[in-house]
Amino acid sequence: MRTTNSQDQSTQAMTEVALALSMAFFSLLLLALVSIGVPQPIDNTEQEMHTTVPAFVLTESTQTKQSTEGKKQPTKIQYVFYYAANLYDQNLMQTQISKLNTMQKLVLAMPMDTDVIQALSLQKKFKDFDLSLTIMDNEWLAAFESKM
Numbered sequence: 414m415r416t417t418n419s420q421d422q423s424t425q426a427m428t429e430v431a432l433a434l435s436m437a438f439f440s441l442l443l444l445a446l447v448s449i450g451v452p453q454p455i456d457n458t459e460q461e462m463h464t465t466v467p468a469f470v471l472t473e474s475t476q477t478k479q480s481t482e483g484k485k486q487p488t489k490i491q492y493v494f495y496y497a498a499n500l501y502d503q504n505l506m507q508t509q510i511s512k513l514n515t516m517q518k519l520v521l522a523m524p525m526d527t528d529v530i531q532a533l534s535l536q537k538k539f540k541d542f543d544l545s546l547t548i549m550d551n552e553w554l555a556a557f558e559s560k561m
Contacts, residue, residue, distance in 0.1 A: 495523040522549045
């Protein structure tokens, strides 16, 4: 009895084609991984171009110099205290908004029991100032209570 291997040969051919394709894809994968990992050399023309480009130096134009000279930075901090509906300076002397320097930073301290509406109205009164609102500590409150 004789058996034919025609089906075995066609299956074997398909297996070899699949194996060849998988080997080709595997070699492409390895080639891609190697090319990603290796740094590219810099061409001499590109390197010369980088060395001949002068470094930029930032200089201030006369217009910006004049505008920055016109704006003076606040040098000192003014402390003003709001107590019993009056404004006081650091020496606990009554003061007014018109006597304060608008070019200086202003810290306005108020008692802890000051309501939000009063704080917002004070902030509106000092709209021309670089204003920071804060709460008085116990020592300042004691100083005001002893003075009053």
